[in-house]
């Protein structure tokens with residue numbers, strides 16, 4: 098069992114560096130009984146749409162072989178692939194510190210965390226494949242700059258405290274967003290989220306523990322922790338997406354029970370959970386307008402700079418170019434692994450025949 102798990106981990110890493118589709122080497126199964134193309138049915142007429150919505154309203158899971166409206170499928174492919182790309186690109190800011198982690202214990206934990214993010218990307222690409230999307234097309238869209246990934250991964254990690262802040266805040270925000278996705282109406286996505294959330298929960302704790310160590314350390318370490326919080330706080334609030342009034346997809350995603358909470362609701366939940374954690378660390382949230390509203394029981398926050406968010410989405414964030422260059426380089430350098438695996442698979446198939 099141990100050896101099998103090690104092998105799966107090895108495959109995840111090979112796949113990350115090469116862009117290799119694990120299905121090509123028969124490592125993965127989607128539980129599909131036939132080709133994905135044949136599995137996707139468009140729901141065209143009113144009666145069928147009503148039946149589909151009744152299933153959603155009745156909290157029944159939609160599975161890959163079920164009938165579904167084309168727009169439902171498109172929405173899921175968009176969100177799941179963006180999510181997958183975020184996990185894979187999200188390995189880069191933290192990967193920057195693997196060779197420089199301050200102790201062996203920190204290095205081991207960070208390596209495991211980054212490897213987990215890679216695994217999340219792979220579960221998510223596999224979930225998108227059940228919707229008739231091919232892994233190659235999804236990668237091509239990312240590498241061509243056509244597909245989005247989370248804005249948060251376009252910020253730099255200049256100090257070790259950034260690794261603490263990412264775990265505490267970025268994974269904390271991801272967790273807040275992803276726990277409701279465990280109840281998403283699409284079965285493969287919801288099931289993938291259960292394991293992802295368990296791992297994100299560990300990530301959040303390892304980040305908070307780094308912050309706690311720094312906050313209880315020397316004055317220089319405390320300054321480093323505060324500086325990281327200052328830089329990550331506002332971008333983390335932006336992770337939840339535009340304000341509800343400007344969210345294009347929320348209405349349909351809520352109707353289809355892909356989204357269970359709005360962008361603003363999740364942002365508020367995150368703020369309410371995180372402010373007391375910052376106080377426990379003895380750190381200050383960089384928001385002069387932040388105040389606790391006794392009447393509502395929520396922390397009220399100051400204005401978010403949505404122009405910064407728009408700029409990052411337009412490709413003008415601090416690290417957009419660097420992130421895409423790193424992914425393209427990994428894809429190019431992994432070409433020989435893909436070729437070798439496909440040659441091996443075809444040799445095996447010929448032998449079997």
Ligand code: FAQ
Nearest residue numbers: 180183184187214246247248271336337338344345346347
């Ligand atoms: N960044 O209409 P809405 C992680 C786009 S995983 C970039 O409100 P929606 C783990 C949005 O796509 C982090 N783009 O969209 C980790 C749309 O553009 P489009 C990723 C954003 O889908 C930790 C447009 O704005 N998590 O962190 C962002 O209803 C540490 C209008 O927005 C997920 O992907 C953004 N922040 O709601 C890994 C979770 N926000 O597609 C490594 C799943 C919005 O029309 C290290 N995704 N946009 O071109 C979701 O829950 C949703 O997709 C939202 C956006 C909530 C992100």
